[in-house]
Amino acid sequence: MVGNLLTKIFGSKNERDLKRLQPLVAQIGNLEEQMAQLSDEALAAKTVEFRQRLTQGAVLESLLPEAFAVVREAGKRALGMRHFDVQLIGGMVLHQGKIAEMKTGEGKTLVATLAAYLNALPGHGVHIVTVNDYLARRDAEWMGRIHRFLGLSVGCIVHGLTDAQRKDAYACDITYGTNNEFGFDYLRDNMKFSLDDYVQRPLHYAIVDEVDSILIDEARTPLIISGPSEASSELYYSVNRIIPMLKKGEVIESRDGRVGQTVREYTGDYTVDEKARSATLTEEGVARVESLLGVENLYDPGNIEILHHVNQALKAHALFRRDVDYVVKDGEVMIVDEFTGRLMPGRRWSDGLHQAVEAKEGVKIESENQTLATITFQNYFRMYEKLAGMTGTADTEATEFSEIYKLEVVVIPTNRPLARTDQGDVIYKTTGEKFKAVVEDIIQRHAEGQPVLVGTISIENSEILSEMLRKRGVPHNVLNAKHHEREAEIVAQAGRKGAVTIATNMAGRGTDIILGGNPELLAQRETSGTEEDEAVHAQALARFKEVCAKEKQEVLAAGGLYILGTERHESRRIDNQLRGRAGRQGDPGASRFYLSLEDDLLRIFGSHRVAYIMDRLKIPEGEPIEHRFISKAIENAQKKVEAHNFDIRKHLIEYDDVMNTQRNVIYTQRREVLAGRQLPETIAAIVDEMVEDIVATFCPEKTNPEDWNWTSLNEDFYSQFNMMPNPVDVSARNLTPALLVEQLKQQVHQRLREREEEFSMPVMLHLMKVLLLQTIDSQWKDHLLSIDHLKEGIGLRGYAQRNPKEEYKREAYELFLQMMGRIRQEVVQKLFRVQLAREQDVERMETRQRRQQVMFNRAGGEPEALQPLVRHDKKVGRNDPCPCGSGLKFKKCCGQ
Secondary structure, three states: OHHHHHHHHHOOHHHHHHHHHHHHHHHHHHHHHHHHOOOHHHHHHHHHHHHHHHHOOOOHHHHHHHHHHHHHHHHHHHOOOOOOHHHHHHHHHHHOOOEEEOOOOOOHHHHHHHHHHHHHOOOOOEEEEEOOHHHHHHHHHHOHHHHHHOOOOEEEEOOOOOHHHHHHHHOOOEEEEEHHHHHHHHHHHOOOOOHHHOOOOOOOEEEEEOHHHHHOHHHHOOEEEEEEOOOOOHHHHHHHHHHHHOOEOOEEEEEEOOOOEEEEEEOOOEEEEOOOOEEEEOHHHHHHHHHHHOOOOOOOHHHHHHHHHHHHHHHHHHOOOEOOOEEEEOOEEEEEOOOOOOEOOOOOOOOOHHHHHHHHHOOOOOOOEEEEEEEOHHHHHOOOOEEEEEEOOOHHHHHHHHHHHOOOEEEOOOOOOOEEEEOOOEEEOOHHHHHHHHHHHHHHHHHOOOOEEEEEOOHHHHHHHHHHHHHOOOOOEEEOOOOHHHHHHHHHOOOOOOOEEEEEOOOOOOOOOOOOOOHHHHHHHHHOOOOOHHHHHHHHHHHHHHHHHHHHHHHHHHOOEEEEEOOOOOOHHHHHHHHOOOOHHHOEEEEEEEEEOOOHHHHHOOHHHHHHHHHHOOOOOOOOEOOHHHHHHHHHHHHHHHHHHHHHHHHHHHHHHHHHHHHHHHHHHHHHHHOOOOHHHHHHHHHHHHHHHHHHHHOOOOOOHHHOOHHHHHHHHHHHHOOOOOOOOOOOOOOOHHHHHHHHHHHHHHHHHHHHHHHOHHHHHHHHHHHHHHHHHHHHHHHHHHHHHHHHHHHHHHHHOOOHHHHHHHHHHHHHHHHHHHHHHHHHHHHOOOOOOOHHHHHHHHHHHHHHHHHHOEEOOEEOOOOOOOOOOOOOOOOOEOOOOOOOEHHHOOOO
């Protein structure tokens, strides 16, 4: 109560934040006339002036009013678009490193140009992150006109670019790209063998478009670069054949009066918990599987791999549905993003689940992969010095943004008052009744000329509805993962008179639905491929502008765009994104959701209460119920799911934070090695540690030297350094472990100097670099596999009254220390054993390896004809300069 009173007196925090920015809006407005009087050249020269002022000590904030005024004027000249005052506020919020929530149609894409320009002035690079390649290309070209007009360079990162193209794009002042591409480039960079091959610069400032989609929805799935492992595919097929023979059961709860506890009984061979997304074998099911597979004990340690395959196959059949969770396209299982409805090419479920789904669908099973590098979106984006975001729906997730990313959400007011009418949900008993009502509503709106955007949450439902409309003769477009190629074109025309568009979870994010249609796109479609394109296009554009303007008036008279949701999504934000397509910039519009008790959300989360009310009220078949209680029950169900998903993401980042610390250590070491920094000192430190460890192991402090384990010490010393230590006078009174360490260090360092003389210093430095990199990469890969296995079983520690998270931290740290020990050991062993091969030895070895490869590489069962060995690099003459760069002749250096 006190809080409400204070808010009424002083305003909410959001209102106070906006009020503080108003003076800057006024300053920018006062500069508008001054900027308008500048020539194009003088306006572009402002960029050079701003950069000079920064080098002379000016701070970025002091340039904000002038920089924003310059961008506003450039927007008018380059795009014919002037930034509204509320857009200026949005730009300031982005510059402050916060999230700007702006309703759909308020021009977020244009807002980003303000903060991007200002933060690009220091020359460290700005990344603008979008959700797909189409938007990255479009925005880089469209908004890039403003930046290029002002003398800044603009790059674009999309799938399929070469490293050289990526490096050029990252070198630009402003770089557009998708979250996946930015993240994967970071991982790929940290797997390279030369700093010159790195494509990214240090991460300076990022603006994340659709920030809720990228930093929340996609944060449950980490980015993974993987390589093939040696697992066999046959077991997947074998296990898949028995799963359809199992019967689904259920959990029956009853109250045992004697002990006063709830007793659970399990029927069938397996049970499914849709809330937890899990499928579990019952005792009968275990016995059935053992019988079908001919296994004596499924839980025997020797059968642990079979048990894992059974569990994944059960998940694939019981929980993952075709055309909902995935589609089969060109003989390949492709994941459907549950939040955007788009396909996710190249992404695979981990831990053998993807292979189990492939076996279920009878397509070729791709080899199981082993993780080579991984990072979560949370930890990738938290590496930026400054991070900002924008979306139409962030306030519902403000707590998560604050807790995970330390990002504050500021709600920006709309430029014009919102005129959309959000009608109450209507609910039917069955899905069939619901779809009949949906079709009737669509037909009525279509007849009145009102455009309708229909939202579904699965491909399956969109196609059912499409078939029903086709039978009733209603022309319509379907937009889902199967038809995503025409996404921008379909959505851009969804506002035409009488248009009916069915969209799965997408609703055309990033593309405006213009009432009356988009004349530019219509003209482009009509004139593509014709001769005299420019003249014909100009005529078509003029004609379509008249058509679209007339249609817009008719659509406005019909009530604007009508949003019809056929099901509630588990996240309120996705529903709000769908609703937000209507009512842009003060346009009229309406929205309504149609539900049934058979919808997943209601079926899983408490539809029995709604069903009870419908029965008590004796609602006849085909009649809906519309009540505040229904909407409240649905909202509560959505809150439950959102809280559950937040827990999953929080759980993921807590575990990945442990890995992130280790990843930073490894990647920092790699960079130092690649830079060639202090390689001899690094090796010397490793050698010293190894000597100290050996002495500490076999020579306890407070014991007589004669009792030390000299045999094992000598063996271990030889194993590590490929040399026997000099004999030691055991009877010497002053012999201590510390003294022995110093003696052994001197011997090893002497041997190291001898090796440097054998190889020459340039060759030795190159050898140190290569050995360190190869060993770090190899051991890191094995460490990631160990961590994956640790994660799989760590949850069981809870049964022993231990905290799984604390156990994971402790054991992951122990595994990391063991890995670092193996890196030291392997590098030292190789360094003291490696030999330079003579040229004739290399030629002989290459020939032998090629012969072996030919024998294994059969085509049609016959060995290929043996081809002469072709040397692709130029042969080095004995008197030529050595290619290692030492300055000596080859015969005096590496050719010795």
